[in-house]
Amino acid sequence: NAGVMQNPRHLVRRRGQEARLRCSPMKGHSHVYWYRQLPEEGLKFMVYLQKENIIDESGMPKERFSAEFPKEGPSILRIQQVVRGDSAAYFCASSRQGWNSPLHFGNGTRLTVT
């Protein structure tokens, strides 16, 4: 029973390039959450999605960041024109029913912007 799969595990981008982070939720889970974690800091909520819908994007920067969870395929977090401040670990989590349900986290994508 595969867990939450994120890829790539490590991603290096130069300033101004685009970063695409992928997340496949656990089987049977239709709720996906993205969190950002800076070194030695906590998990900051970014966005919550269900299939084909963005439910809550209150934690997403207004510019350069977007997320989707299409009917088929993984959820994608896209960062355009990356800057050094985007360097962080990005974790995806999924849950079966949303509320009152544990979050199962992937191993994260560590983005480094040079």
Place this chain on the structure above:
Amino acid sequence: QQPVQSPQAVILREGEDAVINCSSSKALYSVHWYRQKHGEAPVFLMILLKGGEQKGHEKISASFNEKKQQSSLYLTASQLSYSGTYFCGTEFGSGNTGKLIFGQGTTLQVKP
């Protein structure tokens, strides 16, 4: 809106006990606890849903006082494997989205 955890860091010897607190200025719908080891994903420990509820998992248990808007995680007879950073995650209000806002974390180090 972010819950506040205390203490920020704890150092223990094997076999000692620890308590980690999580408090909120807003009414809580539920509290989750997770542990994260360095360089790894956070791992779910438990959810507390009702006021006054207590839950246990071997030597790790937790309580949730809805009235006081706080939760505590109890680690008894700590083992080396308990080392890591502990996060509480809180759901607010009646949105029922499952969206969690996490505290800043408490780093626990257990020494032999």
